[in-house]
Amino acid sequence: MKVLFVHPHGKNWMGSMKDISTIFNLMPPLGMMSIAAFLERQGVEVDLLDCYAHPAPLEELVASIVRRAPDVVGFSTTTSSFLEGYQIAERLKEEAPQVRIVFGGAHACSVGVSLLDSFPAIDYLVIGEGERTFYELINADFRGVEGIPGVGFRRDGKGVLSAVRENIADLDTLPFPAYHRLPDFPRRYNLPLFSYPKAPNTSIISSRGCPYNCSYCDRSVFNRGFRFNSPGYIHEHMSYLHRDFGIRHLFFYDDLFTFDRGRVEELCRLLSDSRLPVTYNCIARLEHVDPELVALLKKSGCWQVNFGIESGDPEVLKKHRKFMELDDVQRKLSMVKESGMRVKGLFMVGLPGEDEVAIRRTIDYALTLPLDEINVTKFTPFPGAPIYKTIREQGEFTEDWPSMNCVNFVFVPHGMTKERLEELYDEFIRRFFHRTRIHMGYAKMVWKSPHSIMTFLRNLPEILKFEMKQKW
Template structure:
């Protein structure tokens, strides 16, 4: 069977393959189906060209992945494909499947939603379309029967992630992905699913609430495949909690060293799981950057969002990164419904004091079907119904701050943090921190000059 899988375009994308579609496409290819992935994040096709390309592949099923930021685009694409069976997947269609079943199609054409991870259920849907099983046998499926919305039996989560095939990167248009990490050719990998924590701003129902991880040997097998087959030398690990299983982390690092893999990598971690020994081992195995979800300096806020960390643990983690020579990034969040301006100012000051290498100050966006969404509503605050989730603007205000004031505080945070970063660099010119800052500025200058010379070159040729 011919299948098309589509990644809709969004705002602020990163230049990496959509691995969710990669896993689905790989299991379908292994099962003997012909798979075509169209990544509109990098290909930027017009709708007319997209339809032509889909027609050329003549698929019996088109799969479209959807996050909250790509929802409108995903639904728009589906509306243009009235002659094709469409199945939606991804976190947003899992969160609100009924919203994705409204498209109008020609007779005999169906719309489906597959909830959660779909390596097994997608193959069942293909078997249904091949008339091998009944529709009722397809698990995790949401569809319409007349005007009634039907949700099929739930599929158990995949406990052993090693049983899932490693993503076949040949199904992507790899030359179009040109990401670099510390000047090395880079790609992305996922080594775990689920989350053992319950942060109130996260949607937990896509990969389930049970933390599962691939074995160290399985992870290294994928790295070696990408290293030897495609010449990747840097890896962005997409896991929400790469470092939670300390023994697996140690095993992965030791295998990288044992196999003499000269790679660089980046991961996400909690601030309260790493010590100096682990950080030094990670650094030795090629870890260049760790991102941490710090969110706030307020113990009250950390408690109310179920973060289960303390401000002093965040300060210690940033200090250890500077000591070991690993770039640290802190994800900070402002604009919680109970926050005062003083609490926000304290969080900004805290980020400047603990001084990660980089900090991102996000304005809280309460996503539907999350605890923080319910908390905000229950406190009596109205969330904009037509909020554009492709933007990072505030979507509610309280008696303590207006939307405009939150935006002003966000800008102030960035300006104040950059000033603190510059002061530290001047005071510690021979530190790892200063080295990374200098290299960052050098790279930015290089790319600006390169762009300028390219523009001048094009103008000269145009005149000639």
């Protein structure tokens, strides 16, 4: 049996313009690649089609899939890419009706089996972690699916779930993701500009799940709890990427890389002792930061630490996540900055309960922090997030799936307008980046991140077009 995995691109939020986000930030589809690697280890023939790396018109994509002659096509989609994936599936059913269509990923897991009631081209859903479920499904040749946990299927024309799939307890039993199935890895893939010292680079995930309950986070695939790869497994994974693909820098895309202190300490020691020539970035929660951890991260090759700050308004924060005093946030960020690592802050605009005063408080607060860079997203209430259940009570929500990609305001809190949110968002970006200190920091990237500078200059015409569009 031959399985082809497809990673749809989703809506190009800049309209007719080239999507420059995929030039400056394109990470491999690790979840899909993990399932592919698991199947491959069981002797299944697999192939991958990443539409982010190779976008193409619908008919061209369908023709490419038909030429590869798969028995099964698995789509891994987010909310914003689901409808594009379904368009491909519909056309594929017309061209090759014998092909089984399976959907998984964040959107399938968060919306659930009701998708089968409205989208007839989908044959089955994989709900939850996909490795074992997908293998058992194809190994049974799609017979007896009601006895395979984690499968969404139709009974009397109605979508139902076979049973809940238990999470994989020992993640070290899984093979490394199938990087080798991406035809131009790592050349086509790149971390965000100015967030790495060397190329080639890529992302890696070393844990699953999160025990926290932030209102805006979708935990429908891996659920709550926390499971992780052992330090030895992670070190071997990093060594493999360096040895086989020449990777020189990694981004740990884990939500909670620093959650298990013992794991982080042992990994840092392994990296320091082995002198593996691979640096890395990670995401950390401020609660975990102390001088000892900072020293370990720096010594083991950590180049940048990202922190979810979200808002500078205490009352807004208390509504949506575990609260930390804003003075403590500043102190801990300074601790990381003074160690010599770069510091990136992650913020949201348009959270339920925010008004103009709260957003301006966030902007002013961000300007006081020792941040090298920020990423500001537009709050999006995803179906699997706790806040989704009551979101319509807290403002105006336009549930347009293709636009739900964190770069569009699909939700407007009570008392605000979409136009005013856009103005405040633009002001946030402008005031942060149009400062001498930030300009000087980017000037230093000539020698700190030369690959970023070259990529920036090579794509300068597209950047200028985008800037002109923003001004209009």
